[in-house]
Amino acid sequence: MQAANSSSDSSVDTAIDLEGFLPYRLSVLSNMVSSAIAGAYSERFGLTIPEWRIIAVLGRFPGLSAREVADKTAMDKVAVSRAVSRLRGAQLLHHATAPQDRRRSILSLSEKGRALLGQVAPLALDYEARLLDGFSVADRQRLAVALLKLQERAREIGPLQESQAPSSVRTE
């Protein structure tokens, strides 16, 4: 059919086994886990995952600023801002302005927020435990190490270096 087929013979020399492709595996698994958890949280407590994350991190590190929360939770600062605003509206956390730097906020759980955390945390930990059911202690350790290592590698590699794009694409 095709004349002068420059690089490849038929269709499948470049085929990717999507099922075995690590980024794909991670994405599928993460989406399954996240949506399972998100469903339970929203159904039972009216919480989104960003909201839940903020509650969790403030339960452990009270007094963080929005920026620090964003750093610790790996969330966008806009997402933090909006989730904090909702949580304040629901009176789940307190918000103050740092006296020595009035740009910064000081966030901490309210009594109500701590009570909610007390309900949500066991659920979360139970889900994790069920996920890991069947994993030995050594397996869990290896998994944790591997995930951290991958994260470190991903951080190093970063935005996937841009060479000069061959501009073979539609601009726009």
Place this chain on the structure above:
Amino acid sequence: MQAANSSSDSSVDTAIDLEGFLPYRLSVLSNMVSSAIAGAYSERFGLTIPEWRIIAVLGRFPGLSAREVADKTAMDKVAVSRAVSRLRGAQLLHHATAPQDRRRSILSLSEKGRALLGQVAPLALDYEARLLDGFSVADRQRLAVALLKLQERAREIGPLQESQAPSSVRTE
């Protein structure tokens, strides 16, 4: 990191170590990897991740219907429908109606689509290789097994309803 100054909190013995919480680790890692890849694809080829996935799976399994693509890629059928529409617009894939069941579509890469796959696939595989750099063969094997096992567990646990589901949960 630094030691938590947890001594003063009165009622939070339920604090979660977000950093060690598996669903959180998975989400952070998956987001890092996905956005790195998405950035490169969109920059170089004008592809979104859903579009790239469809191309990848059709490269390997030509002739699938939209439904089958959705199943294989773990994407929502709406996302598939829209991505297919864009890809058709860019003439990257062919679309036909199945003769024996005119509801079904028959999707396959166009010549242009195969050429694009030929460019994208090495990039994707290279990124994966760099991610896994430093992992022994045995480590990779263990990681793959662990991720599949987790996915299987997540599928079994499902939408996280009550902890113990009464014997018959199926609503079919």
Place this chain on the structure above:
DNA sequence: AATAAATAGTTGCAATTGCAACAATTATAG
């Protein structure tokens, strides 16, 4: 001190996504 640069957080707007309703077609029941 005055101006410029940097940082924290918010808001507007556009693009993406998810859910549900829908039309078209095929399968099943009576």
Place this chain on the structure above:
DNA sequence: CTATAATTGTTGCAATTGCAACTATTTATT
């Protein structure tokens, strides 16, 4: 055969998100 149910794919609408511009405050430069 007809009516009903189920399945495939698309579309409309609302909610979410991401990016950039913006305000307010602090730090750095001259």
